[in-house]
Amino acid sequence: MKKVLLGSTGMEVSPLIFGSLPMGPLQAAKPPEEGGRLIRYALERGINMIDTAELYENYGHIREALAGYRGRCYLASKTHASDPETARKHVERALRELAVDHLDVVHVHAARIADPLVERRSVIDVLLQMREEGKIAHVGLSSHYICAVRKAAASPDIAVVHPLINHRGMGILDGTAEQMAAAIAEVAEAGKGVYAMKALAGGNLIGEARMSLSYVLGLAGVHGVAVGMLSEREVDANIALFSGAELDPAQWETLESGRRQLKIMERFCKGCGACVPACTNFALSLVDGKARVDEQRCILCGYCAAACPEFIIRVV
Structure with missing residues (x-):
């Protein structure tokens, strides 16, 4: 799979990013060994970035996938902490449970906060301190707010933005899909790395997955899209879609017939x-x-x- 630069971070990432949320206890509750095998399958086929979070409780799955793996894999996690002490604990737990010496990105996970640059200032400061300690390579921002994405464009502290975007605008808290797309273009123009979340609105848009994923991937400023995957079939289909390869209509019709609730x-x-x-x-x-x-x-x-x-x- 081709690689793209994630803004000004110097990270060359696959445009398809492994979204690990669905395999953990919040959703499918796959055992770490099973989840690890699936992530490893994806890594060996060219995906080289994994998105996780303190809340997902799936560091064991990722550790299983990385055991003995010699390729380059970028790791992005998130802290939902509202205070610096807890944020530091979240990062240190991630390092310990993933068995790595640093994380490539740690996002301030502030989905419902309109101005996290102010309301989570102390968290950002401790993440910047941990960056100086070599435990974090880049500080990011994860948000469902258009205004927060726009503010990140002007912040020298935020290197990567993880915005919610899908063609229906489901989940955006302060505007439309078109407005979020404009904010994404603006933040990418400012040199920030951008990888999108909720392109399928958490599964609500599975029935139109090909169109939904292509819409987000084609937006100006989007360098990658985090997609949750629970089977080798989903991994293969998404790699083909993101690589511009010929798609198997029957395979996609089967995948798009699934429903979640x-x-x-x-x-x-x-x-x-x-x-x-x-x-x-x-x-x-x-x-x-x-x-x-x-x-x-x-x-x-x-x-x-x-x-x-x-x-x-x-x-x-």
Whole structure:
């Protein structure tokens, strides 16, 4: 697979980036050995960047994939911490559990914060300090806000931006897909690396996956797209799509026939409400003492599952 420069970072990455969220406990709950085999399969076929996060709880899967691997693989993680002490702990845990001496990118994971450059200033500062310590190569910003992406363009501290974008604009908190696309072009023009998230809106757009992925990949300023994959068949199909190779229509029709949804085991819901503020897209509420999901808003990220103390929410 061809490689592209990720902005001014000097990183030459595959435009298809392995999005590791779906294989962890928030969604498919694959065992680390099984998840590791799939990631290793992708690495050996040319994908050379993995996107993960503290919240995903899947560092063991990635460590399994990297064991004995001699190729270059870039690792990007995220911290959702609101204070510097916790952010440092998140990074140090990632280094320890991944068994690496540094991370290539660590994002300030601030999906629902309109101005993370102000509200997460102390977190950015500690990540910059860890960059000086050699534990982080680049500081990034992960956001669902157009205004946050635009502000990152002017920040000397942010080297990589991980914005939410899909052709329907699902999950964007302050505007349209067209407005986010314009912000992405602006931030890339400023020299930032850009790799997109939620091109399939967390699975809501699986039925039109080829068109949806091609739309995001073709946007000005997008260097790569993180795509969640759970099978070798998905890896092969996406590599073909991102490489401009001839596609197998039958294979894609099968893949696009899949559907995912957020499942709340209502019978066991105690109505504690912990899932509601965890939702990055305001898709959850309590109705008659039970958690309810607005499927029009839900982008199937699974963060609510991590917040549920009863473990009764799952993306399936």
